[in-house]
């Protein structure tokens with residue numbers, strides 16, 4: 490039973506979290522760049538403005554505008570703008586990049602992955618609740634502002650939705666502090682929380698996040714010692730426990746062979762005893778002793794294994 494539960498946990502922790510597909514989009518200067526994920530959300534890997542080959546975006550251009558193929562400038566704004574969205578479209582001139590090679594006709598070359606994450610939007614003054622059930626939230630991207638003229642635009646005059654270059658500078662940090670590591674988290678799209686990055690424009694809060702399995706920790710205590718479990722943040726949740734012996738390599742120092750060969754020894758009260766002493770507390774001490782668990786295998790030198798996580 491203990492083994493079953495433990496291997497299930499390991500499976501969960503090792504399971505791939507991200508579904509990834511790689512995409513590349515090239516857009517000549519002045520056209521519309523459109524990044525899109527059929528499933529999942531955009532994560533920009535590289536976004537370059539310039540020219541690194543002679544044939545791309547060369548039709549109708551004089552040789553002087555295409556001969557410099559050693560021109561590239563990284564554009565971080567594209568990942569800020571598009572990460573965490575399933576579709577991201579913008580006229581390349583809104584990016585307003587500095588010119589890395591005057592006189593050369595340039596293009597935007599963006600490569601991105603589509604990853605499995607969730608997205609939420611709260612219109613101005615509204616609320617979003619991020620919910621990972623039994624797992625924990627990991628924020629991927631967040632912006633309070635406006636990067637799209639359709640989202641949260643119902644019944645608004647166009648003057649309040651045309652600025653799509655609006656970012657509150659610390660949204661990502663502020664949202665990550667509030668939500669990372671929690672199971673649920675409610676956020677309000679309000680300038681009182683994120684400050685107002687574009688007065689006169691109607692803003693919204695867009696957040697994308699992953700749900701990750703809770704980090705699981707294992708504590709091993711030899712018979713006669715005390716197991717001490719502590720949570721830096723949150724409270725203890727006990728996943729599995731056994732007092733006994735399930736291998737011949739743990740807690741063997743100075744022990745004769747006959748005390749360490751049995752490896753199918755389980756105290757049936759292990760999970761209950763540990764849970765009673767620890768669950769919901771910020772720290773607890775459990776003696777690895779027969780007094781607590783009674784003796785599941787006389788003459789064998791035992792140890793207490795506890796698998797736990799800290800729940801915020």
Ligand SMILES: *[C@@H]1O[C@H](CO)[C@@H](O)[C@H](O)[C@H]1NC(C)=O
Pocket residue numbers: 515535537540541542545598599600
């Ligand atoms: C676009 O960028 C990728 C990654 O940096 C690079 O491998 C590729 O050659 C570039 N394509 C063009 C046409 O510049």
Ligand SMILES: *[C@@H]1O[C@H](CO)[C@@H](O)[C@H](O)[C@H]1NC(C)=O
Pocket residue numbers: 559
């Ligand atoms: C490309 O430009 C860089 C820096 O501007 C320079 O160091 C490098 O030598 C150039 N390479 C070629 C092939 O012109």
